[in-house]
Amino acid sequence: MTDIRLEGIVKSFDGRAVFDGLTLTIPAGETTCVMGPSGCGKTTLLNILAGLVKPDGGAVTGVPERVAFVFQEDRLCEAFLAVSNVRLVTGKRVSREAVAAALGELGLGESLDQPVASFSGGMKRRVAVARAVLYGAELLLLDEAFKGLDEERKRLTMDYIKAHTAGKTVVCVTHDPEEAAYLGGRIVELGTP
Amino acid sequence: MAKGPVQKALAILAALIVWQAAAELVGIDFLLASPLQVAARLATIWRESGFWSTVAFSMSRIVGGFMTAFILGIVLALLAGRFPLVETFLWPYVVTIRSVPVASFIIISLIWLTGRQLAVFISFLMVFPMIYANVLQGIKSADGRLLEMTALYRVPWTRRLLYVYAPNVQPYLTSACSVALGTAWKAGVAAEVIGVVDGSIGEKLYESKIYFMTADLLAWTVIIVLISVLFEKLFLFLMKKAFAGMEKL
Numbered sequence: 001m002t003d004i005r006l007e008g009i010v011k012s013f014d015g016r017a018v019f020d021g022l023t024l025t026i027p028a029g030e031t032t033c034v035m036g037p038s039g040c041g042k043t044t045l046l047n048i049l050a051g052l053v054k055p056d057g058g059a060v061t062g063v064p065e066r067v068a069f070v071f072q073e074d075r076l077c078e079a080f081l082a083v084s085n086v087r088l089v090t091g092k093r094v095s096r097e098a099v100a101a102a103l104g105e106l107g108l109g110e111s112l113d114q115p116v117a118s119f120s121g122g123m124k125r126r127v128a129v130a131r132a133v134l135y136g137a138e139l140l141l142l143d144e145a146f147k148g149l150d151e152e153r154k155r156l157t158m159d160y161i162k163a164h165t166a167g168k169t170v171v172c173v174t175h176d177p178e179e180a181a182y183l184g185g186r187i188v189e190l191g192t193p
Numbered sequence: 194m195a196k197g198p199v200q201k202a203l204a205i206l207a208a209l210i211v212w213q214a215a216a217e218l219v220g221i222d223f224l225l226a227s228p229l230q231v232a233a234r235l236a237t238i239w240r241e242s243g244f245w246s247t248v249a250f251s252m253s254r255i256v257g258g259f260m261t262a263f264i265l266g267i268v269l270a271l272l273a274g275r276f277p278l279v280e281t282f283l284w285p286y287v288v289t290i291r292s293v294p295v296a297s298f299i300i301i302s303l304i305w306l307t308g309r310q311l312a313v314f315i316s317f318l319m320v321f322p323m324i325y326a327n328v329l330q331g332i333k334s335a336d337g338r339l340l341e342m343t344a345l346y347r348v349p350w351t352r353r354l355l356y357v358y359a360p361n362v363q364p365y366l367t368s369a370c371s372v373a374l375g376t377a378w379k380a381g382v383a384a385e386v387i388g389v390v391d392g393s394i395g396e397k398l399y400e401s402k403i404y405f406m407t408a409d410l411l412a413w414t415v416i417i418v419l420i421s422v423l424f425e426k427l428f429l430f431l432m433k434k435a436f437a438g439m440e441k442l
Binding site: 069 | 338339341342343345346347348349352356357360
C-alpha cells in the first residue's frame with residue numbers, strides 16, 4: 001500500500017475555482033481528517049479520491065482499486081432491510097450473520113427485520129457506515145459520517161470505525177475538531193483557494 | 194366519485210334500475226335486454242356444452258399475448274435502459290404500434306395469421322408499448338446517487354437491477370399492467386369478433402349479434418369483464434408478492 005499523492009490539483013465548478021494547484025499527501029494506513037470552512041472543497045476532494053469527479057488538472061496517484069465511501073447522504077435502498085443494504089455491496093463475501101453482528105455492534109441489533117425506510121436519520125447513518133466498513137476497501141472515505149448522531153452513538157460509531165479499519169487509509173471530512181481529535185491521525189486544513 | 198362500499202353498491206343498484214327501466218321503455222328484447230334477462234342467461238350459459246372450452250380458448254390466447262408482451266416489454270426496456278441505442282432503434286416500432294388503430298392491425302393480421310393466432314398477436318401489440326414505455330420510464334427515473342454508490346462499490350448489474358431499479362420500476366409496472374390487462378381483453382376479443390375466430394368468445398359475441406340474441410351478447414360481455422377483472426386482481430397480487438420476495442434473493 002502506497003501513500004496517496006495529489007499534485008497540482010485544479011478543479012472549478014461553473015467558473016468558480018475550488019482547487020487551484022492543491023498538493024497533498026495522504027499517508028497509507030493512517031487516518032487523515034480534512035477540515036475547513038464550507039465551500040473549501042472538502043467533499044470535492046473525497047469525490048476526486050473516489051474517482052467520482054475528474055480534476056481539471058493535476059495528478060492523483062496511489063488510490064487503491066477498491067474504495068469505500070460514506071457519502072453525506074445515506075444513499076441506502078430504502079425498501080430493503082439493513083442487512084440487505086450492506087450485502088448489496090459485500091455480496092456473499094460477508095455472511096448474513098457477520099453483517100447482523102456488525103449492525104448489532106453499531107446498536108442496530110433490534111432493527112434487523114425492518115426496512116431501512118422506517119429508520120431514523122441516525123440509524124441510516126450507521127447502516128451506511130457498516131456498509132462502507134464491511135466492504136473491506138483499503139481506502140475509506142467519510143464525508144461528515146457522524147452528522148445527525150447523538151454524542152453516545154457518535155462515539156459508538158467512531159469506536160467501530162477505529163476498531164475495524166486498523167492498517168487502512170481513512171480520510172474523514174468533518175467540521176467538528178472533537179471528532180477529528182477522537183479519530184486521531186493527521187489533520188489537514190483546507191482553505192479557500 | 195363513490196368511495197365507500199355502501200355508496201358503490203347503491204350506485205350499482207341505481208345503474209341497474211336505470212338499465213331495467215330503459216329496457217322496459219324500449220320494450221323489444223333484441224334491442225335492449227333487461228338486467229334480469231341477462232342474469233337469467235348468465236345462470237344457464239355456463240352449463241352449456243362448450244362454454245368452458247370457449248373461455249379457455251380465448252383466455253389462453255389473450256393471456257398468452259399479454260404474457261409475451263409483459264416479458265418482452267420488460268427485457269427490451271432493460272436493454273434500452275442500459276444501451277440507449279436499443280431505445281433509439283425500438284422507437285419507430287413503439288410509436289407505430291401506439292398510433293395505428295387496433296382495427297387496422299386486426300385486418301392486416303387476418304391476412305398474415307390464422308384465426309387461432311389472431312388474439313395472441315393483437316393482445317401482444319396492445320400491451321407491449323405500455324409495458325415497455327413504463328418500465329423504461331421507471332429505469333430512467335432511478336436515483337442517480339444510488340447508481341453512483343453502486344458503481345463505486347462495483348455492485349454487479351444483476352444486483353443493481355434488484356435493489357435500485359426494481360423498487361423504482363414497480364409502481365410504473367403495476368400501473369401499466371393494471372391498464373394493459375383490461376386492454377388485452379378488449380383488443381383480443383375485438384380481434385376474435387372481426388376475425389370470427391372459431392371456438393372463441395369473440396365468435397359467441399358475433400353469433401349473438403347475427404341472431405339478435407342481445408341477452409347472450411350482454412351475458413358474454415359480463416363474463417369477459419369478470420374474467421378480465423379476476424385475472425387482473427390475481428396477476429397484480431402475484432406481481433406484488435414477487436417484488437416483496439426480491440428481498441430474500
